[in-house]
Amino acid sequence: MREPTIFELSSPGRTGVTFQEPDVPLSEIPQEFARANLPFPEISELGVVRHFTKLSQKNYAIDLGFYPLGSCTMKYNPKINEVTARYPGFAAAHPLQPEDTVQGNLYLMYTLQNWLAEIGGFADATLAPAAGAQGELVGTMIIAKYHKDRGDLKRTRILIPDSAHGTNPASSAMLGFDPVQLPSDERGNVDLKALAELCDDTLAGIMFTNPNTLGLFDENTAEVIRIVHEAGGLVYGDGANMNALLGVFKPGECGIDVMHYNLHKTFSTPHGGGGPGSGPVMVCEKLVDYLPDPHVVMTDPGDEDTPPTYGFARPEKSIGRVKTFHGHFGMLVRAFTYIAMLGQEGLRDVAEKAVLNANYLQAKLKGTYTLPYDRSCMHEFVLEGYWKDVPDIHALDIAKRLMDYDFHPPTNYFPLIVHEALMIEPTETESVETLDQFADAMVKIAEEARTQPELLKNAPHNTPVKRADELKAAKDLVFCCYPVGEWEKK
Amino acid sequence: MFTPHTHADVEAMLKTIGVEKVEDLFKVVPEQNRFPDLNLPQPLSEMQAATELDSIASANATTRDFISFLGAGAYQHYIPAAVDNLLQRGEFYTAYTPYQPEISQGTLQAIFEFQSLISLLTGMDVSNASHYDGATAAAEAVILAFNHFRGKRDKILLSRAINPQYRDVIRGYMQANDAIRIVGDDPETGIEPDLKNLIDQIDLDTCLVMVQYPDFFGRIIDYASLIEAAHAQGALVAVVANPTALALLTPPGEIGADIVVGEGQPLGIPLSYGGPYLGFFAVKNALLRKISGRLVGETVDTQGELAYVLTLTAREQHIRREKASSNICSNQGLMTLAATIYMTLLGKTGFQQVANLCYQNAHYTANAVQEIPGYKLPFKSTPFFHEFVVQADENVPELLAHLQHHHILGGYDLSQDYPELEGCLLMAVTEMNSREDIDYLTDVLSEVEHA
Ligand SMILES: Cc1ncc(COP(=O)(O)O)c(C=O)c1O
Numbered sequence: 024m025r026e027p028t029i030f031e032l033s034s035p036g037r038t039g040v041t042f043q044e045p046d047v048p049l050s051e052i053p054q055e056f057a058r059a060n061l062p063f064p065e066i067s068e069l070g071v072v073r074h075f076t077k078l079s080q081k082n083y084a085i086d087l088g089f090y091p092l093g094s095c096t097m098k099y100n101p102k103i104n105e106v107t108a109r110y111p112g113f114a115a116a117h118p119l120q121p122e123d124t125v126q127g128n129l130y131l132m133y134t135l136q137n138w139l140a141e142i143g144g145f146a147d148a149t150l151a152p153a154a155g156a157q158g159e160l161v162g163t164m165i166i167a168k169y170h171k172d173r174g175d176l177k178r179t180r181i182l183i184p185d186s187a188h189g190t191n192p193a194s195s196a197m198l199g200f201d202p203v204q205l206p207s208d209e210r211g212n213v214d215l216k217a218l219a220e221l222c223d224d225t226l227a228g229i230m231f232t233n234p235n236t237l238g239l240f241d242e243n244t245a246e247v248i249r250i251v252h253e254a255g256g257l258v259y260g261d262g263a264n265m266n267a268l269l270g271v272f273k274p275g276e277c278g279i280d281v282m283h284y285n286l287h288k289t290f291s292t293p294h295g296g297g298g299p300g301s302g303p304v305m306v307c308e309k310l311v312d313y314l315p316d317p318h319v320v321m322t323d324p325g326d327e328d329t330p331p332t333y334g335f336a337r338p339e340k341s342i343g344r345v346k347t348f349h350g351h352f353g354m355l356v357r358a359f360t361y362i363a364m365l366g367q368e369g370l371r372d373v374a375e376k377a378v379l380n381a382n383y384l385q386a387k388l389k390g391t392y393t394l395p396y397d398r399s400c401m402h403e404f405v406l407e408g409y410w411k412d413v414p415d416i417h418a419l420d421i422a423k424r425l426m427d428y429d430f431h432p433p434t435n436y437f438p439l440i441v442h443e444a445l446m447i448e449p450t451e452t453e454s455v456e457t458l459d460q461f462a463d464a465m466v467k468i469a470e471e472a473r474t475q476p477e478l479l480k481n482a483p484h485n486t487p488v489k490r491a492d493e494l495k496a497a498k499d500l501v502f503c504c505y506p507v508g509e510w511e512k513k
Numbered sequence: 514m515f516t517p518h519t520h521a522d523v524e525a526m527l528k529t530i531g532v533e534k535v536e537d538l539f540k541v542v543p544e545q546n547r548f549p550d551l552n553l554p555q556p557l558s559e560m561q562a563a564t565e566l567d568s569i570a571s572a573n574a575t576t577r578d579f580i581s582f583l584g585a586g587a588y589q590h591y592i593p594a595a596v597d598n599l600l601q602r603g604e605f606y607t608a609y610t611p612y613q614p615e616i617s618q619g620t621l622q623a624i625f626e627f628q629s630l631i632s633l634l635t636g637m638d639v640s641n642a643s644h645y646d647g648a649t650a651a652a653e654a655v656i657l658a659f660n661h662f663r664g665k666r667d668k669i670l671l672s673r674a675i676n677p678q679y680r681d682v683i684r685g686y687m688q689a690n691d692a693i694r695i696v697g698d699d700p701e702t703g704i705e706p707d708l709k710n711l712i713d714q715i716d717l718d719t720c721l722v723m724v725q726y727p728d729f730f731g732r733i734i735d736y737a738s739l740i741e742a743a744h745a746q747g748a749l750v751a752v753v754a755n756p757t758a759l760a761l762l763t764p765p766g767e768i769g770a771d772i773v774v775g776e777g778q779p780l781g782i783p784l785s786y787g788g789p790y791l792g793f794f795a796v797k798n799a800l801l802r803k804i805s806g807r808l809v810g811e812t813v814d815t816q817g818e819l820a821y822v823l824t825l826t827a828r829e830q831h832i833r834r835e836k837a838s839s840n841i842c843s844n845q846g847l848m849t850l851a852a853t854i855y856m857t858l859l860g861k862t863g864f865q866q867v868a869n870l871c872y873q874n875a876h877y878t879a880n881a882v883q884e885i886p887g888y889k890l891p892f893k894s895t896p897f898f899h900e901f902v903v904q905a906d907e908n909v910p911e912l913l914a915h916l917q918h919h920h921i922l923g924g925y926d927l928s929q930d931y932p933e934l935e936g937c938l939l940m941a942v943t944e945m946n947s948r949e950d951i952d953y954l955t956d957v958l959s960e961v962e963h964a
Contacts, residue, residue, distance in 0.1 A: 025819055029626050029857050039858035040593045042866040046948050047877035052869075053896045056733050056762050062633050063861040071858050072595055075850075078623055079604035083616035086603030099515050100607050103559050108785075109597075112570025115577045118587050118787030119925055121917065124579075127572030128786050141552050153645035153788070154843040156830070160686075167689050193830035193840035197656075199689035202835045240541045272542045273549050287843065291515075295847030296620040297610040297642070297807070299789035315685075343688065344681040347586055347648040347776070348787025360566055366556030369514050371548070375535045376516040382538055383526040399538055426616055437831070454517040455526060481815075486615040489814040496812035496824040500801065502639045504629040 026077045030504045033064035039071045081487040082296070083431050089457050091384075093403045093434035093446025094188065094236055096266050096288030098377075103364075104291065104357035113356050118348035122322075122334045128352065129333035132319045135359050136303075142362075142370065143262065143282060144273025145305035149314045150350040155263050157345060158283025158302030159194035159230070164342040165281055165306065165313040166228045166257045167198055172340060175255070178227035182251075184213055186237055186438040191230045191261060200227060207440060211239045211396040213247050222254035232261040233274065236438040236446070237396055238381060238403035240267070248278040257281065262305075265289045266450070267378055267401035270371030281306045290358035301354035312339040317349055376451035377402040380458060384449055387462040391469045395441055403448035405441045406433075416472045416479055418443040423490065424471070426483035428464035514556070576784060578920070580950045582878075584900050584941020585729070585925040586647070586676050587787065588757070588779045590867065591944060596781045596854045606847055610807075614822045615814075620846070621821035624809040627853040634759050634856075635773040636766025637795035642807040643845040644792030647753065647776030648682035651675075651723065653794060653805050653839055654751040654772045655683050658721035659693055660838070661749065661803055666720035670697035672711055674704045674728035675753055677930040697722075700933055706734050706895045712742045719748040721772075726754045726765060730927075730939065731875075731900025732892055733762065740769040749800075756780055756793070757943075758898045760868035772796050781855025782848055791848035802828070805839030870944035871899035874951065878942045879903075881955045888958065891937065900941045902927065902934070909938055919957045 066074070083090070090097035108114070116125055136148040152158040163181070170178045181195040182205045192202040203221060208214040213231070229251050234240045241247065248258050260274045260282030266289045268274070274282055286292045286301035294300075306314060317335035325331035335349070365373065378401055385394065385404040393407040408418025422432030422445070434446040449458060471478050483489065518526075523535065532538060539547060557565060576589050600606060604619060611617030611624075624642045631640035644650040655669055669687075671680055680698055687693050702710040708724075715722060722743045727733050736752070743750045751772035752765035757779045759765075765773045777791030778784075796804050802825065810824035830837040856864060879901045883890045887906040905912055909926045916923035924940040931937070942951070 026622065028622070028629070029853075030629065033860075038860045038862040039595070040863045042591075042863060042870060042944060044866075045870055045873040047873050047951075049873055050876035050880075052761060052872060053733070055735065056896065058759070058761055058763050061760055061861050061865060063630070063859075063864055064857055065860045065862065066857060068593075068595060068858065071854065072599065074857070075599045075623070075854055076602070078619035079599070079602045080619065081617075081622070082604045082608045082619035083613075084604045085607035090609070092609055095609055097607075097609060101515060101559075103562060105601060105606075107563065107566040107570075109783075110567060110570035111577050112567075112573040112575060114783040114785050115575040115589075116573050116786040117576050117581060117583045117589070117784050117922065119583050119585055120575070120922060121913070124574045124917070124922075125786065127569045130572065131569050138553060144549070153649070154841075156840045156842045157645065157649075160840060164685070164688065188842075189830035189832070189834050189837070190840050190842050192835035193833070193837040196835040196837075197686070197840055199691075242541060245543060268542075270551055271539055271548060272546055276549065277543070277546055285843075293606045293847070294609045294843075295606050295845075296608045296617075296623075296850065297846030298843040299645075299845050299848055300843035301789075316681075343685040344678060345649075345685050346682060346788075347646050347676075347678045347790070350787070351789040352786040353783075353789055356566070360562055362553065363557050363565060364559065364562045365514055367551040367553050369556050370551060370553075372514070372516055375538075376518055378538050379518070379523065379526055379530075379535055382530045382532075386530045399532075399541065422613070423615065426613070431616065432613060451516045455522045483615050487618050488615055488818055488820040489816050491614045491814050491820040491822045492812045493822055493824065496810035496822045499811065500825075501811035502625070502628050502808055503632045504626070 026074065028504050029064040029066065029074065032066050032070055032074060035065055037065040037067050039066055039068040088429055089453060089461055090431040091433050091447045091449050092431060093448040094263065096448060096450055098291060098450040099452035100291055100293040101361065104360050107360045108353045108356040126333060129319055131359055132355060133321060133333050135355055136319060138362050139284060139303050140305050142269060143305045144275030146308040147311045147314065148303050148305045149318060150303045150355055151315045151346055152283065152302035152304055153346055153351055154298065154300035155283055155285040155302040156190040156194055158304045159190055160197060161304045161315055161345055162259045162281045162283060163195050163198045163200065165310055166259060168313055168342050169257065169310060170227055177225050180225050181227050182221055182229040185440050186235050187230060187232055188236060188261065210242065211237045212241045212243045215243055215246055218247060218250055222250055224255060226254045226256040228257040228259055230259045230261055232264060234264045234267050234401035237405050238400040239396060239398060240401050245277065252278065263288055264402060267374055269374040270367055271374045275305060275307055281310055286354050286358045291361045292354045292357040299351050299354060301351040313342055314338045316341045316344050373451050380449040380451060380453055384447060384458050384462060388465055391466050403446060406445045407441060407443050408445040409443035410472065413472045413476060416476055418445050420479040420482065421445060421468055424468050424479045424482035425464060426486055430461055430464060579922045580920060580953065581922040582924045582940040582942060583922045585939055586678060586776060587784055588941060588943055589784060589945045590779055592781050592783065593858050595858055596851055599854050600847060600851055605850055611823060614820060618821060621809050623850050623853050625821050627849045628809060630853060630856045631793050631795055634756060634764065635754060635795045636764030637773050638798045639801050639804065640793060640795040641804050642809060643849045644794050644806055644841065645845060646790045646792045647774065648679040650774035650792030650794045651679045651753055652683045652686035654774050655687065655721060657803050657805065658749045662720045664692060666718050667692055667694055668718040668720065669693060669695045670711060670714055670719055670722045671695060672724040673698040673702060674730060675723060675725045676729045679753060706732060708739050712739055715742050715746050715748060717746055719746055721749045721751055723751040726752050727758050727898040730892060730902050731897040733896045733898055737768055757868050757871060760864045761872065771800060777852050780852035782851050789845060789848055791845045791852055803838065806841050806844060867944050874946050875899040875901065875942035878951045882958065885955060885959050899943055900939060903938045903940055904936055905938060909936060916957060921954055921957060
């Protein structure tokens with residue numbers, strides 16, 4: 024059943040929460056600035072609670088079931104993270120408090136910077152970026168400033184593999200770089216020949232996702248890094264897929280110069296229905312002075328009797344500020360909690376089980392679906408959601424039909440280099456029983472595609488709404504409970 | 514720790530895959546770099562982690578331990594219990610971006626309601642589904658304006674009375690764009706409330722004029738003539754607004770703003786040492802297709818039932834790649850939900866009550882402080898909302914240290930960013946500051962003077 028909007032639920036005179044009246048002598052609000060009308064909803068507290076509870080029930084979520092959304096690492100979000108991030112000592116701290124009052128926060132940030140750098144094999148890290156895409160922006164700013172500071176002004180091109188996430192070209196374009204697409208070879212690696220041809224003294228760097236969005240560890244990793252470095256470029260690592268490599272491989276040790284993590288993927292902070300994320304950026308030794316402002320440093324190492332103290336400092340050649348205050352602190356507390364609980368052993372276990380789960384599902388599905396790159400995969404793999412004998416069935420139909428089996432669909436139509444892509448990332452927190460149930464559903468759907476194709480075409484059948492008319496949304500342009508333009512008439 | 518695999522599971526799975534051991538799955542990783550040591554502390558049990566984090570948190574003294582008059586971009590407000598209770602529903606916070614509308618109507622409808630509330634609050638036609646924070650929303654407004662004129666206008670005019678961190682972030686975002694000039698926030702142009710020096714710089718090269726409302730000093734300034742002057746030259750106007758203030762003040766959309774952005778943290782989001790917060794971003798119809806970030810639109814499903822979907826996605830990075838209007842992907846999803854629940858719970862009455870409490874408490878504080886010898890309000894003749902500037906005869910860092918000693922966070926030292934405001938302090942007062950706290954502040958300040 025449709026849930027009315029908060030405006031439909033409103034009745035003049037109701038309110039959810041009331042506040043006390045002022046107990047100070049009153050001052051006049053200047054009439055020339057006073058607002059005539061605030062047309063906000065008026066609903067009781069219970070009315071509000073029911074409304075949002077009902078809305079929540081129209082969502083699918085990790086807490087409800089299997090969410091194999093490729094490239095998004097929809098792993099379990101431990102409940103303890105939600106508790107620690109809400110400790111009043113964290114949640115009630117104002118970002119502009121004097122440093123001596125927030126030594127706990129600064130210690131946590133300093134330690135997390137070091138842990139994240141250690142896990143990736145880098146010299147240092149910044150916690151400022153708000154999400155992966157902002158991490159990319161910071162990384163490309165660092166690359167731009169590095170070349171500029173050396174007077175190397177010709178370097179305007181950034182190479183981006185054709186399997187890359189859309190944020191890679193978008194981020195580098197925002198920084199004024201000219202993104203150049205780099206083809207993949209038939210095994211899903213960066214095409215070395217094409218790479219060598221595109222490398223010259225106008226190369227600023229490459230944005231290299233490893234494992235890439237096919238879920239494959241690039242077999243030419245060392246070569247790619249060497250070729251780019253020899254041409255004078257820097258190597259940016261998109262570390263969104265680091266779940267596969269925790270305790271397995273340190274990108275920084277192998278020559279990646281700068282890389283971001285997505286804490287909301289690899290380090291278990293929740294996705295929140297689209298955010299907030301957190302995208303710390305790690306750098307190698309020669310780039311540490313370029314990190315954004317502010318950066319947490321140890322201001323005094325302390326001694327036997329006094330603990331060390333921490334504070335903010337602006338790195339010498341800093342690219343400057345990219346966000347107010349100091350990053351998504353609440354997400355940092357969650358990631359810190361997670362790493363503290365896992366340690367080296369637990370992190371390696373994450374990577375091993377993530378890769379084990381993905382290879383297991385790949386093995387179970389590759390007879391039924393086309394696996395365009397038939398190799399041992401990392402944390403995810405990509406199938407074709409298309410069969411020649413039933414050409415009317417598309418990846419989208421398979422995705423929608425999975426909802427009827429109570430699974431979240433895989434990522435569709437990405438990466439762009441796979442025809443009708445279905446990108447499957449099971450994550451390490453799923454049991455073999457869940458994987459088996461999912462595999463059974465996928466096999467069953469492949470059967471249905473032949474025997475009852477309309478089941479797929481009309482899917483989903485049991486969801487709160489059926490397939491939505493996206494063209495109508497783009498034509499009508501209704502973004503507000505009041506139609507666009509109505510406001511002006513009021 | 515969070516992996517459910519039994520030994521038997523692993524054995525059976527390896528068999529299906531056709532390898533002997535888990536390590537065999539990593540043969541593609543260069544051998545000399547495979548399975549490095551990680552120098553990390555010994556893992557903690559959940560119980561130990563809870564204790565450890567508690568002790569780290571306890572090493573802070575926060576707005577709960579101090580009486581706080583700190584604002585300058587982040588504000589303490591009361592958050593009704595229902596907000597966090599609803600946010601902690603796993604159906605909301607463990608979902609991803611609502612790319613599959615059939616199983617994401619909860620998130621989608623909540624964002625649609627958020628967009629509606631922000632449109633109404635700001636007086637604009639269309640709000641997007643959020644940016645990272647107020648500052649990055651402001652930077653996105655600059656990018657929008659620059660692209661709107663296809664690079665033909667190269668000047669961005671920023672008022673010096675915009676939050677300095679916002680101006681830093683704007684410059685950070687634009688650092689590689691040599692074609693753009695960001696001016697107007699220099700000391701010569703100044704911070705006079707008549708805006709004359711700023712208005713004088715608006716010309717045919719200006720693509721955007723940006724001001725803050727109330728401004729960084731808390732002042733409520735009439736922007737009508739500035740907006741008129743900007744529009745006369747064909748320039749766009751962006752207003753950075755405080756959402757709590759808009760409960761009482763004429764919305765920027767009604768006085769002609771083309772873009773309204775701001776920090777949504779005051780809308781039910783904890784201070785949390787600076788994040789995650791919420792950037793809101795709203796435009797007039799004419800700029801609808803230039804807006805960056807996600808947008809939820811209304812439509813119907815195949816049965817004719819009302820449904821919500823992400824729409825106009827051709828502006829976004831996953832479709833347009835390097836030609837996208839922004840690189841933003843993850844936004845502030847759960848924070849928009851917090852703000853939506855907060856605004857809905859407070860509703861018309863509660864939201865105006867909070868804004869009025871802020872206004873009244875701030876004015877009470879300001880009046881009391883200026884009575885104390887040695888303190889004055891340099892911007893006294895301009896109306897203000899819940900923040901104001903105090904000029905002290907005292908040295909500001911020493912004064913703040915003295916207040917801290919008395920368990921008061923006295924405010925923000927403005928000379929850090931404004932050399933011309935040496936000796937000035939920015940104080941914020943909200944519904945969280947009781948009359949008793951305020952009286953205590955003035956007592957302590959009076960003693961400083963007498964000491
Ligand atoms: C490979 C890859 N890179 C970058 C990103 C962007 O991260 P965010 O959404 O946090 O901005 C994603 C997110 O989906 C991704 O999968």
